[in-house]
Amino acid sequence: MKQVKYSFGGAIDRFRPFFFAAALCLTTSLGAQSPFPDEGMPETDFRPIFDGRTLDGWTYDPVYWRVEEGCIVGEVTPETLLERNSFIIWRGDAPADFELKMEYRVSAEGNSGINYRSSEVPGVPDALRGYQLDIDGQGEWTGQNYEERGRTFLALRGQVSCVETGKKPYVVGSTGDKAELFSQIDRDGWNECHVIARGHTLIHLINGHVMSVVVDDDPQERTSEGLIGMQVHVGPPMKIEFRNIRLKTDRKEVSGR
Numbered sequence: 001m002k003q004v005k006y007s008f009g010g011a012i013d014r015f016r017p018f019f020f021a022a023a024l025c026l027t028t029s030l031g032a033q034s035p036f037p038d039e040g041m042p043e044t045d046f047r048p049i050f051d052g053r054t055l056d057g058w059t060y061d062p063v064y065w066r067v068e069e070g071c072i073v074g075e076v077t078p079e080t081l082l083e084r085n086s087f088i089i090w091r092g093d094a095p096a097d098f099e100l101k102m103e104y105r106v107s108a109e110g111n112s113g114i115n116y117r118s119s120e121v122p123g124v125p126d127a128l129r130g131y132q133l134d135i136d137g138q139g140e141w142t143g144q145n146y147e148e149r150g151r152t153f154l155a156l157r158g159q160v161s162c163v164e165t166g167k168k169p170y171v172v173g174s175t176g177d178k179a180e181l182f183s184q185i186d187r188d189g190w191n192e193c194h195v196i197a198r199g200h201t202l203i204h205l206i207n208g209h210v211m212s213v214v215v216d217d218d219p220q221e222r223t224s225e226g227l228i229g230m231q232v233h234v235g236p237p238m239k240i241e242f243r244n245i246r247l248k249t250d251r252k253e254v255s256g257r
Contacts, residue, residue, distance in 0.1 A: 057092050058091065075237075098250075104241065109237065110137040131197075133145065155169065165221070200215060
């Protein structure tokens with residue numbers, strides 16, 4: 001029997017544009033199914049820890065802390081200069097793994113911070129020891145991880161660092177240039193801080209930009225849970241404002257303590 005040979009080369013060439021279009025549509029369709037991380041996801045499971053009107057649930061020195069126009073305000077005046085740092089401390093929980101968000105506005109000479117996984121200092125009222133997302137008006141320290149009354153500088157702005165027992169923290173990577181990261185912060189207006197504490201990894205973000213990351217592999221000094229508080233710092237007169245403070249925790253973990 002005579003074999004008949006079929007050639008599809010011409011047909012394929014003619015339909016090649018249609019094959020390409022079909023492949024593009026398939027790729028687009030798969031993209032719509034979110035193979036990549038989603039952006040702009042709505043915020044879920046956060047709860048407010050400041051009611052915007054009172055300081056119920058917080059302890060503080062009323063000389064330095066008050067509520068004003070829906071904000072927690074910390075202020076040091078020429079008449080009330082500090083001899084040591086003073087904190088307003090939230091008493092609602094001492095969370096372990098969590099996310100904490102709040103907005104802040106700081107004066108040009110201000111020096112402040114947000115403490116977490118912190119403990120009180122025996123014999124010293126309104127004082128905390130622990131991790132701190134640092135804030136200052138000049139931008140020298142903002143975003144870094146500083147351990148108040150502890151190991152001090154764990155990661156500067158722009159650094160990813162590891163901490164091990166008996167060793168100085170060391171840098172293993174970068175989140176960006178220090179000056180460029182500070183350019184993402186409004187020096188005169190409101191900025192949003194975001195702390196993520198998962199296990200022994202601590203991430204600081206401001207306005208959606210990762211400012212510092214610490215992996216704390218020092219079991220002798222690290223803390224796994226603790227208090228949340230905000231600081232007014234020794235130095236010149238200053239003012240710091242916080243608002244829209246909200247916390248996301250593992251509710252099973254909280255209820256089980």
